[in-house]
Amino acid sequence: MSKALAETPSKSDADSTPIPPRERILTVARELFYRHGVHAVGVELIAEAAQTNKMTLYRHFKSKDELVVAYARGLAEDGDALWKRLATTFPDDPGKRLNAWVDHVEEILTSSAERGCALANAAVELQADHPARTVIEDYKRRKRSHLVELFRDSRYHNPELLADEVFLLFEGARISIQCGGREPALRVVEMLRDLLARAPRDAT
Template identity: 40%
Template sequence: MPEPEEEARPGRATRVAKLPPRERILDAAEELFHAEGIRGVGVQAVADRAGTTKAALYRHFGTKDALVAQWLLIVAADYVAAFDRVEERWPDEPLAQIRGVAAFVVDTLSTVSHRGCPFINSLAELPDRDHPARRVIETHKARQLARLTAMCAAAGLTDPEDAAAEITFVFEGAQVSVQNGSVDRVGERLVAFVEAVLVRHGA
């Protein structure tokens, strides 16, 4: 039987109510941080949305900063899984893997256009380089770039590091552009730019 402070409050959706308290808190944090920003959301609001209490939130995560970092670890895991999927689908075709990653980024642009990129939004709100959530983002981005560089090297591109950096620039730029609405046909242009990078580097 759940502890009294972690019982779901009346009126919550059945699916959410059946989740363990920790997962309810993470679901609530994701929804609120996306909609209102990290600094605009207090732990009480997260607890209320999760149908639990501040005491339960602190027991599971310790601090709000740790909750933010855990949420971003989950977001980062989605990108890691996307790289895993393209490598599994095209195990010996690094060019196809690069194109598969680009297709994944294009697919995510509709979400970014409505809610913003969680990494970009979080970096804007967390100027302290020692914040645990910033460290999550920086570590994730470094690993993602290294993985993309390895794909470029496996594809025999003339300068894998430069190629991976250029592709990363277009991924990041596309997310910002679709978020602020400054450029149209972002997905189409992203794919064309990635193809141009591959050709320029000898694909």
């Protein structure tokens, strides 16, 4: 176990309020699953890193599979929250909303901590009938729908086709990073901006 995980605090820095065990378990599982993979991380390591025990872990999650579902659901909720923030911040300006999303993509792809999309990484490890796969697939469909809506609001002529192209660019770049292709992935933002600049749309 890493030093950072061994020193995971059980209280928040802000108000010294004890962090509930379920939250600690999910936080640690999220880090370990992303870093090492779902299959490689056992419940013993998660419980130890969360400063609890297997009995407590199983009190909150009946099985590791249930924990993996909660992990995927939390990631999906974070992704959904991004689109809500963009809509709230730029409710009447799709151009700024689009630019903010592209900036978000750039931030992800240039982060030294990026190891690919956590949901996609998990999906590769899971059987087709695993319940977390449904969470992941539903989220990816919502993400594409958000892109279609964003491009439609930005007055692009073929928002669905553009959404597919952009979706594949971003998803492919993250997979490339996971496979060691960081340099090609770093070119994706430039490719994305060029694609959006060239795609036909109505004058605003």
